[in-house]
Amino acid sequence: MRAVISHMIMVHELPFSFVEYELFNIVMQSASPYYERIGRTATTKDCWSTYELEKKRVQELLNLxxxxxxxxxxxxxxxxxxxxxxxxxxxxxxxxxxxxxxxxxxxxxxxxxxxxxxxxxxxxxxxxxxxxxxxxxxxxxxxxxxxxxxxxxxxxxxxxxPLEDGLSEIKSIIENVRDSVKWNVTFAMLSCALDFKQVFPRYQLRDPNYKCLPSEDDWQRVEEICSLLVHFNEVTKIISGSEYPTANSFLPELYSIKEILGQKSKSVEPWMKNMGQRMQHKFDKYWGSSNLLLSIAAALDPRNKMTFIQFVFPVIYSEKEATTQICIVHDAFFKPINGK
CATH class of the missing domain: 3.30.420.40 (ATPase, nucleotide binding domain)
Structure with missing residues (x-):
């Protein structure tokens, strides 16, 4: 029972003195006349014991x-x-x-x-x-x-x-909103801030120390940034799924990101163009040579096959490099191994 109580204390972030509450002890003794009162000192020790036990279980998992x-x-x-x-x-x-x-x-x-x-x-x-x-x-x-x-x-x-390197182009805007909301998840922060943009001026009226009110131009840029980051957010959800196979979806989603970055890199807005180019440069830098396993997973999807590889590689790579990488994936399927 003390082990269960220690779990309850930690999971619900209750004070150690919770076990000394009068009504808690009445409930426990009503459930079992054999229950003996415990104090906060004993509960603290129980929580440490539970922590050490759980840590040992995690260590055993990691060892395997x-x-x-x-x-x-x-x-x-x-x-x-x-x-x-x-x-x-x-x-x-x-x-x-x-x-x-x-x-x-x-x-x-x-x-x-x-x-x-x-x-x-x-x-x-x-x-x-x-x-x-x-x-x-x-x-x-x-x-x-x-x-x-x-x-x-x-x-x-x-x-x-991550591919959010280009966000440094609007660093000052993000810092203004972040200082107001105290969140560090960029897309969630900005999109939520947009929903409550009318609150910020009212906050400034009430707090004379608030000096980082975003301008209308800032909010317009935030809207455009959210329209870009929403794609990254959706892709992250798709490829991070743990209850279903995802390897075959990596390459199609990376292709969609590459295509979006290509569009933003040609924007008429200089700040958006610069941000898109920086993000595209980061994409190209870390994508590097073909990830053969992701390419094979995509090609094995009956909806894609090698046709999809031949379609997306010219977008992800230069024309010359795309031909080379397509051959690498093709050879992985069809090139004989040890003469067989």
């Missing part, structure tokens, strides 16, 4: 797998304290996708690539999984590029970064 993908995110609380959450994603012995938060730690400013790299690497070492890391996904903060580079040198794994 060979490849682990890591995602990280840094966000700021309402108290202006910055935290990093590190999540491990892996397939268990029953081929089921598992997700576990393996660290939640305060990251003291200023944030640098070295600081973030050290925090992640210390976490991986603590769990003994530094040699099992398969991929790592980070948010779009500028220091993450150097952090990933340092991790690459330490762990020898390949990594990709």
């Amino acid at each position: 797998v060979d490849k682990i993908s890591i995602t990280t995110d840094i966000w700021t609380s309402n108290q202006n304290i910055q935290y990093m959450v590190i999540t491990a994603h892996f397939m268990d012995m029953d081929s089921k996708l598992q997700k576990r938060v393996i660290n939640f730690v305060e990251v003291l400013p200023p944030h640098t690539g070295t600081c973030v790299c050290d925090a992640i690497y210390k976490c991986l070492q603590g769990w003994g999984i530094e040699e099992k890391v398969w991929t790592i996904t980070v948010d779009n903060a500028s220091y993450n590029e150097s952090a990933v580079r340092l991790l690459h040198d330490s762990l020898s794994f390949h990594t990709t970064l």
